[in-house]
Amino acid sequence: MRPAPADIERAIVGLIDARVTEEPLGVVARVSLADVVEALEALKVAGYESLVDFDGTDTGELIELTYRLRSYALDLEVYVKAPVSYGGTIASIWHEYPSALMPERETAELFGLHLAGHPNPKRLLTTDGVAPLLRKDVLIRTVEEVRDR
Amino acid sequence: MSDQCEETLGVGLLCEGQHDPGTPPAGLRRAPSGVDGLSTEHLIINMGPQHPSTHGVLRMIIEVDGEEVIASEVSVGYLHRGIEKLAEHRRYDAVGTLMDRGDYVSGIMGELAFALAAEQLMEVDVPRKAHWLRSLTSELNRLASHLVWYGTFGLDTGAMGQFLYAMREREALCDILEAITGQRMMFNYVRPGGVVADLPVGVEEKIRAFLATFPTYLGEYDQLLGGNEIFQARVKGIGVIDRDMALAFGLTGANLRAAGVDFDVRKARPYAAYPELDFEVPLGTVGDAWDRYTVRMGEMAQSARMIGQLIDGMPEGDHIAKVSKIIRPAAGEVYASVESSRGETGVHLVSDGTEHPYRMHYRGPSLYAVQALEELLPGHLLGDVVMLIGSTDVMLGEIDR
Numbered sequence A: 001m002r003p004a005p006a007d008i009e010r011a012i013v014g015l016i017d018a019r020v021t022e023e024p025l026g027v028v029a030r031v032s033l034a035d036v037v038e039a040l041e042a043l044k045v046a047g048y049e050s051l052v053d054f055d056g057t058d059t060g061e062l063i064e065l066t067y068r069l070r071s072y073a074l075d076l077e078v079y080v081k082a083p084v085s086y087g088g089t090i091a092s093i094w095h096e097y098p099s100a101l102m103p104e105r106e107t108a109e110l111f112g113l114h115l116a117g118h119p120n121p122k123r124l125l126t127t128d129g130v131a132p133l134l135r136k137d138v139l140i141r142t143v144e145e146v147r148d149r
Numbered sequence B: 001m002s003d004q005c006e007e008t009l010g011v012g013l014l015c016e017g018q019h020d021p022g023t024p025p026a027g028l029r030r031a032p033s034g035v036d037g038l039s040t041e042h043l044i045i046n047m048g049p050q051h052p053s054t055h056g057v058l059r060m061i062i063e064v065d066g067e068e069v070i071a072s073e074v075s076v077g078y079l080h081r082g083i084e085k086l087a088e089h090r091r092y093d094a095v096g097t098l099m100d101r102g103d104y105v106s107g108i109m110g111e112l113a114f115a116l117a118a119e120q121l122m123e124v125d126v127p128r129k130a131h132w133l134r135s136l137t138s139e140l141n142r143l144a145s146h147l148v149w150y151g152t153f154g155l156d157t158g159a160m161g162q163f164l165y166a167m168r169e170r171e172a173l174c175d176i177l178e179a180i181t182g183q184r185m186m187f188n189y190v191r192p193g194g195v196v197a198d199l200p201v202g203v204e205e206k207i208r209a210f211l212a213t214f215p216t217y218l219g220e221y222d223q224l225l226g227g228n229e230i231f232q233a234r235v236k237g238i239g240v241i242d243r244d245m246a247l248a249f250g251l252t253g254a255n256l257r258a259a260g261v262d263f264d265v266r267k268a269r270p271y272a273a274y275p276e277l278d279f280e281v282p283l284g285t286v287g288d289a290w291d292r293y294t295v296r297m298g299e300m301a302q303s304a305r306m307i308g309q310l311i312d313g314m315p316e317g318d319h320i321a322k323v324s325k326i327i328r329p330a331a332g333e334v335y336a337s338v339e340s341s342r343g344e345t346g347v348h349l350v351s352d353g354t355e356h357p358y359r360m361h362y363r364g365p366s367l368y369a370v371q372a373l374e375e376l377l378p379g380h381l382l383g384d385v386v387m388l389i390g391s392t393d394v395m396l397g398e399i400d401r
Helices: A006-010 A033-044 A098-111 A142-149 B002-009 B083-087 B092-098 B107-122 B128-154 B161-181 B203-226 B230-235 B244-249 B289-312 B365-376 B380-393 B396-400
Strands: A018-022 A027-033 A050-058 A063-071 A076-084 A089-091 A114-116 B041-049 B059-065 B067-076 B333-338 B343-350 B359-363
Touching: A006 A018, A006 A033, A027 A033, A033 A076, A033 A089, A050 A098, A050 B359, A063 B343, A076 B128, A089 A098, A098 A114, A098 B107, A098 B365, A142 B041, B002 B041, B067 B365, B067 B380, B083 B092, B083 B107, B083 B230, B083 B359, B092 B107, B107 B128, B107 B333, B107 B343, B107 B359, B128 B203, B128 B289, B161 B203, B203 B230, B203 B289, B230 B289, B230 B380, B244 B365, B289 B380, B343 B365, B365 B380, B365 B396
Parallel strands: A027 A076, A089 A114
Antiparallel strands: A018 A027, A050 A063, A063 A076, B041 B059, B059 B067, B333 B343, B343 B359
16 A cells, blocks of 8 residues: 655655655655655655565666555555666665665666675675676577577 | 695595584584583584475474484475566566466465555456355365375375375365366466356365265364374474464464464455455464364365355356456556465565566565574474474465465
């Protein structure tokens, strides 16, 4: 279920510069990369106790990170989005939400980002030297292209 | 000093005082000494990825003090196929084939999660019959998946007989799913707009014949494994994932409900035909391996109950909406999730209005369960490691994607 955007604003906007909107995705709080840890901490205090998903999207200009938080007590979900530039650094949120440990590693690896404050900032899925696969400038080869090599 | 050692002892031999066991792999912690106060040598054991009991290509690096696990690190990625990237190059009706290969034991749920996400952007009116067929195949698939878990979980605890019985029932379910979808595992049955085919003639009798015996068999299976004192001694009170830990690690599905959290996507965020069905959500209390066992066994009984309701009440009508051959959903961003056999399978879909998804993120519940193992295993015995992996029912296909 969706919370009232006003409740989310009350939880975080006083602390940091954020924009809360209701979209087809759900209630989304957009914050800057510098504020994202503080926003997530504030939302945890507000009852969003579980980070159930974390991923990124290459918009063509930057990487947009999406955190999906859920409160089981209130039965509500909220999304937090933060932009990060190519090759930028994400501050790990694992001390508040341990469920971010592996998704952060995966996102950093597949989008070519760096992790700060992560206890084990290794690659998760691929081996060293593999390009950041989910970036739009990394192309995959077709069967024909592989055969022609 | 080191030159002197090489001269006197020869290259490759270590001088006294020079012994350096090296730093442990990142993520592993070091305990100061053995439990009895005497300094005990810690061993680091590599388990997998080719190991018959890790349910796929899971690799564990385990630091042990005698028989006790001190620290553990999970290493995944041996089955990474780049499903999310490949989906950006598929048409919407072909992404289901990729989702099948995520959680390959319950492929219908992955397909359904993607179809539900795409339909939010397509604004298509899915026929009622398609909803019912989706729920029917989901529950058949859930039973088939839970039976694999039941059989292999018994193997993990040292029992053998139940595996053969579970595979017998699963065989009947695979036959039914093959009759409906044309495939035994990689279905590609659920498409944006509905499902690909109606129920064929004769399958209803097959399902009724299955349901006539299955509830009795399920009771027997519960007795066979759950009634076994050795099994109970192996799982009761072991591997406790309480509510706080389950929420901290983002667990969903039976692993979460075993800790007493009443959250089932079928009830909390109803989709397909679930709002019209009468079923209960089994819950555990303390969240140990026994609770996870009882919750999944209860879920099997509920699935069989739902299949009966779905067959009895199957509506008439079309099985798929009128959808164009090449689907071009409106630009936008949506999230859809379903209750798969292992927890909440989610799809975060971004569309730019073309015939390919711009970005498709696949949330596999097993990724969150497997990272909780790093926290769960320390303090347990090495012999329980395999049982604890089995109790969380992880599926490497959806961890690595």
